[in-house]
Structures are given as C-alpha cells and as structure tokens.
Amino acid sequence: MFLTLKELRHEKLKFGALGLIIFLIVFLVLFITGLANGLANDSGSALKNTSAQTFILQKGSEKRLNRSQLTDADWNKVNHRNAAKLSVAQMTIQKSNKASKKTDIAYFVTDANSFLNPKTINGQKLKNNDNNSVVVSSKLKTDGYKIGDTFKDSTSKKVFKIAGFTDNTAYSHTPVIYLNFKQYQHIAPQNNNFNAIVLQSQLKQKTGYQVVDKQSLIGAIPGYSAEQGSLYLMIGFLYLISLFVLAVFFYIINLQKLSDFGTLKALGTSTPYLVRHVITEMGLLSLISILLSFAITYLIKLVLPASMPFSLSSGVLLGTGGLFILITLLSALLSLIKVIKIDPITAIGGNN
Amino acid sequence: MSVLELKSIIKNYPDGQLVNEVLKDISFTVEKGEFAAIVGPSGAGKSTLLTIMGALLTPSSGSVLLNGHDISHLSKKQQTELRLNEIGFIFQNSDLIPYLKISDQLKFIQKISKKETGNAEEVLTKLGLQNRLHSYPNVLSGGEKQRVAIARAFINQPDLILADEPTASLDSKRGREVVQIIQQTVHQEDKAAVMVTHDERVLDLVDSIWQIEDGRLKKVR
C-alpha cells in the first residue's frame, strides 16, 4: 500500500488517463446494458412481470400469440388447474374528445379472477362485472391519461374509463390495456376465440398444442431478438475490447517501471509484495473508475426522457462492476508475469 | 572477524557449446570497519563478483560466508530477505525510485524490513540533504542522488555495504566526495564495505585494494 499510494499520487496524469479510459468503457457498457434492458422491458414486460410460466398455443403458431387461435373446446380439453385465458390485440386508441391524438396500444384480455389480472399501483383493479372500467399501463401517463379519464377504441368507437394504473407494462413497445372478456366483446363482437392458455406451472408438452415457456415466448415477440441480439453483441465486444485495451495499457505502464522493479527486488523487496502492489494499484484504479461510472450512469438515468427506455437493476450494476474488476485483474496478468520474472541482478552493473 | 569471506569461488556462464569461466577460484575477505576496493579492466568480472557477494547470483562452486554463515546456496526468498536485512547496495546510477520522495526512499526500506532502525530524516540531514527531504529524485543532481543512495544503503544498519562503480556517472570532484562519504560512514558505523571502481584517483580513500584480471583476484594493498 505504501508504494501504491505514493505512486498513484505522484503519477496523477498517467493513472488519471488510465482511469478515464476505464471509466468511459464501463460507462458505455452500463449505458448500452441499460438500453438493452429498457428495450427488453418495453418489448415484453407485460408478460415478464406476471407469474405465468407456460403458454399453451395452437399447434403451428410458431411461438407467436397473434398466430394462435384457441376455443372453449381447447380450454375444456386442456382443463388445467390455475390456468388463464389470454387474448392479445394490438390496436389504437384516442382521447374521447380529440380524435387527432392517437396512441398504439396492446389489449390484454383476461379473466379478472385469474392470476393474469395485474396489481395496480393506483386506482382499482380490473373487475369481471364491469363493462366500462379498465386498468392500463402507467406508460399511458406520458400521453396525458389520468385516473377517471376516458378513451375511445379507434376501430369500434367503444369508450372506456381508466380505473387504475399498473406498473409500466408494455408489449412490443406499446402500453398495455387490460380488459375482461365482456369488455372485449364490444371491440370484437364476433370473436369468441382467445390466443393462449397460460399456466403458472411448468409444462413440457401437450399433444395437439404448442407449449412454450415464458422466456421463449418473449423472445419470439417481433423485433425482440433482433434488438437484444445486436445490443448484447455490442456489449460482448466492449468487454473483449476493454480486456485487450487495458491489458496493453497496463503492460506498457509496467514495462516502463521494470527497472524500478529490478532495483526494488535487489534492495530486498519480496516478489509477493510487488505483485500485491501491482494488483492493488490496478484494482484501486478500476474500482474508483467503476464507482464514478455508476454515479454518472445514475445521473444520466435521471435526466433521460421517459420515451427512451432505460432500465438498470442494482444487480446488473453490481454484476457489471464485478465483471470489470475481473477484467482489469485479468489484463494485469501479463504485466504481473513480467514483474515476477524480472531479475534483481539487472540493478547491478549499470546495464539497465 | 571478517564480515564477508569468499572461498574458492568459480562462476561459469554457458557460451554456446563452451563454458565461459568468468571467475576462476576467487578468495576474498573484508573485515568490520574495512573499506575495500576492487579494480580491473572492463569485462574482468567485477560486477559478477559483486552480485555473488550480494546474494543476487549463486556461484558455480565455492562458498560465500557472511558473518560466518554460508549464503551461497540460499533459496531466492532467503536471498531477498538477506539483501533486505544484512546488505546495503549502492548502484552506479543510484537507481532511486522515481515516485518516492527522498525521505520516503529510506522509509520504504524501513517499512518492508520491519526493523526499528535510525531516523531517515536525521541520516539524510547528516549527508547534507536536509533541504531535499520532500523532493522527488528527478530534481536532484547526480551527486545528491548518489548521497541519497548511500543513505538508503546504510539506513537499515546492514553489516555489509556493496557499491558498483558509484562514481561512474559523476565528475571527478563529485565522485571523490561520494567516496569520501562512504569512507566516513563505513568508519563511523564500523561496517564492512566493498566498492568496484574504475577511478584510480579515489583509491587513496580505501583501506585495501584488490585487482581482478582474467578471472583471478589478488590483493594489491
């Protein structure tokens, strides 16, 4: 620690620049991770946030809710405890008094007594015996909707009242509106079908149907895999790039100090002491940079507009930080080998 | 009693198919309070001999006795500990650590050796460096740097001081001053010291002179 602190203090510029690089990389990774998670939520949080585990779809619907059509006959045939019917319809609504202000939404139609009925953050829950009051995603607040407001379904012209808001649920980048089946009849009168039978338990297969778990159903939402795939590819490359960039920088910095390490060894400094010195130096530097990027990411998150989906849980934050500490230590490895190998004899004879 | 004694030291370096015998049957001894000099032409093996004395290099055969203990076959770890606690080095280019202030150069040695020895600032003041305690090495002159290196070699109260051409990077006046300081400190603190030098003009300051030529060492004075 003695050497480490003295050196960090004396070489402010050098280590400051290195710290800045680590900070920028970690910040970029956090930002893209947050964006990827935000987009993922925006794409499938209406499904992700439920306790649903398994979705039973019509055979051949390729894991897509909108391609699956099930009937009451199917419902009776599956006949599973703790099951719920689900219909999803992507439509457009508008403010009742202002036809020009339209919003794309997704209706989630379900039995209000089933586990799919969402908890509300304010207002009332969805009820089966109410023709008019619905629960909507809090994302609609950004469009100016409040509890008690009404909206009109653009196709059927049916008017609903907002009874409650549920937490930030979205499907395929549109806010979700929860209806019971009776309310859905007003929008699609001739349609008695639904899209899926949803289970809270695991199920591997069911003859005559396609059985999908929640994660693969979310993955099959149009656009989801493409977005996530390219973002995570970028994140992966960033980790790889940072590993190499940091390794090269550490190596160069420690190479410059190799003769000092030789002298220190000749004077009687043990190799473990020097190894600890290098590790503490790199570890401390990356820790400070990582904490700094945490702080900046947090500030950015505060000023980011709601229309830009961004989500970073503290778990992901700590995970990314831990991974980067690991990467810095890994990239210090090359330098450590050099430090371990340097022969103190180089200090004698003036040939260094 | 002799602080350091070399008995029939041989050092070979592999040289392609052949072996290059750099040191051939060398015997040497230095007493407490004695300042010895080793002179000889370039490539004669002076630095090699000094690294063997300083437990930086293991001889091919022969024994090195420091205070009566054979140190010629210690492990690397034991060698490092020995260098820290029993031997003080003064290098040609002083080799100060660039990011340590002058007083910290000495304090670092005290810290890692865990020996409660002397007062770093007092030692530096005695060598006329009282105004430089909180400077970094890059602002010091060559002579000042070498004085710091001397202070660093002595701070830990080792029994043996080894110096490899400590005056090589100094002009003759500064060089003589530096050797004078080593001489005085060796005598005051009753240490044994061995200095390799090319500079004939400082030889009047040492107590004994050894000449190495063609791998063989003989006492001249």
Ligand SMILES: Nc1ncnc2c1ncn2[C@@H]1O[C@H](COP(=O)(O)OP(=O)(O)OP(=O)(O)O)[C@@H](O)[C@H]1O
């Ligand atoms: N690691 C090594 N491997 C092989 N040969 C070596 C090695 N170190 C030194 N030698 C050889 O040993 C001989 C003595 O070298 P040494 O450095 O001890 O000479 P020196 O007397 O200190 O010379 P100078 O006055 O130029 O410093 C030289 O011929 C050198 O080439």
Ligand SMILES: [Mg+2]
């Ligand atoms: Mg030499």
